[in-house]
Amino acid sequence: MSNLAKLTSIDRRWIFLLIGLGTLIPVLLPIGFPVRVTAPVKQIFDKIETFGPNDVIVLSYDYGPTTGAENDPMTDAILRHCFSHDIKVIALALYPLGGLTSLTASIDRIAAEYPNLQYGVDYVNLGYKDGGQATMKLLAEDFSGAFPNDTHGTPLSELPLMQRVKGARNAQLAISVATGIFGEWWANLINAQYGLPVAVGCTAVSAPKYYAYLEAGQMIGLIGGLKGASEYEQLVKDNYPATREAYANPMLQTASKGMDVQTIDHLIIIAFIVIGNIAYFADRRAKRA
Amino acid sequence: MFLKVRLPIMLTFFAGLIPIVAFFFVDGTPVVKKLSNSLEQDMVIVSGFALLLGVVNVVQGNVRKIEPREKGWFYAIVLLAGMAFMGLFGAAGAMRLFGLPGIGMMPDGRPTPFQWGSLYMFTPLQATMFALLAFYIASAAFRAFRIRNLEATILLVAAVFVMLGRIPIGEPLFGPITEWMMQVPNGAAQRGIIIGAALGAASLSLRVILGIERSYLGLDKNE
DSSP states (O other): OOHHHHGGGOOHHHHHHHHHHHHHHHHHSOOOOOOOOOHHHHHHHHHHHTOOTTOEEEEEEEOOGGGHHHHHHHHHHHHHHHHHTTOEEEEEESSHHIIIIIIHHHHHHHHTTOTTOOBTTTEEEEEEOSOTHHHHHHHHHOHHHHOSBOTTSOBGGGSHHHHHOOSGGGSSEEEEEESTTHHHHIIIIIIHHHOOOEEEEEOTTTHHHHHHHHHTTSSSEEEEHHHHHHHHHHHHHHHOGGGHHHHHOTTOOOHHHHHHHHHHHHHHHHHHHHHHHHHHHHHHHHHHO | OIIIIIHHHHHHHHHHHHHHHHHHOSSSOHHHHHHHHHHHHHHHHHHHHHHHHHHHHHHHHHHHHHTTTOTTHHHHHHHHHHHHHHHHHHHHHHTTOTTOOOSSBOTTSOBOHHHHHIIIIIHHHHHHHHHHHHHHHHHHHHHHOOOSSHHHHHHHHHHHHHHHHTSTTTHHHHHHHHHHHIIIIIHHHHHHHHHHHHHHHHHHHHHHHTTSOOGGGTOOTTO
16 A cells, blocks of 8 residues: 555544644634625625614524534624614524523623613513424514513513514514524524514524525525624624724634634645545555556 | 324314414414414423423433443433532522522622533533534545545535635635525525425324324324
8 A cells, every 4th residue: 555545544633633723723823814795694784784773683592502603703793783783682592502691691791882772672681482483483473472571580561672572573683593493493484474584694504404595585694604604793893893892802702713713624624635535546546556 | 082082183183273274364363363372382381391301311311321330321420410400500590499599690790500500511511512523524524525436526526615615715716606506506405305394294294183193192093
């Protein structure tokens, strides 16, 4: 077996080491690759731009810590966009850990960047509710049917924002930042039945599935994976310069920084695929000889 | 016979029919809508009980591992201890027992025990497990993406184009190709899968609603 052919049986720990370094180095020394915005992401941004101060979006945290690296930057960017543009936000979670960790941590952190915001007037955190599709159908008609109280235990009837928005169907847009199948439910149940525009932010691995809904017009836009999140971040930074300060925080792990890691790791994987194929053909030739 | 077979089938028929009728009458038929909402609320409650079933199942499965000291029995103890910790503090917090103000943060900004476990144990563990995928995907890509035949070559080329199209370095050239691949061939295939799965789900639902499929009652078709 030639030296080249031996590469087919390379110890996978070398691959792990290179991927580890390709992840660690860009995190410690950010490169800052440029971001090009694609149409599916821009469509969501443009839709929110058309809204006024009385308009409301429903933001559903349908993911947990497993996909937080991809989904957290999406919800952060959407919240910054809404709060900068004076759009009201009703946040909730249909995924168990989405309510407790992602939603509460995210909305409190982002709202703190906007001292003029009033809880209950500008935004509401409804927390998590079990039940999946049944809960989704209930909250479409009447939020209080699924969430009698917000996450602080306050009855919805005492919150000014919830007094004027009975159900999700009365909002202007629903955005599901989702892992797995949740985004499909929003398109199938809420958009199909009530005509409420729906947008989805999903992990890169789920994105191919959602293109069918996007092309069919059942979703107004799609934020796919870390790449989509970095595009949304770029749109927010470009259109709302005040948000650049938050994104300049070196301790903040943004999608734009994550794209440095994704770029290096994708290149490493492609390099290994090329090496693997060269070694495969070398091995085949050696066997024939 | 009536209580074991006919009554459950009748209940299933009405429980299945009402949401279907309600779906097509969003603003009208308040009686149907009210019934449908009531059923959906019941479903939320029932799904809560499913959680209890899951807990019992996890306990039984892991106790069976611990008793004969099966391989990995120690991890089963860790799992049960973690579940007991989160379950007890979660339930106590939700019921406001032992002075706990809930399951989120305390008024002074410190996390409740449940929130502490969630933030500093469960969240990093879950994130770590998912992050490990990157290493295994890289290793699998190295071994699986080989130009063995036409199908494998198409798969390899598509994967490389998408990987390049989703990073800034390759995006100017491969970005439009990636978008086209996602929208056209991928979109068509996904649509076929989604429609096929939906038709399958609809036909199975109809079989259950009409009482043809009875296996969920522990019965054969002819019983």
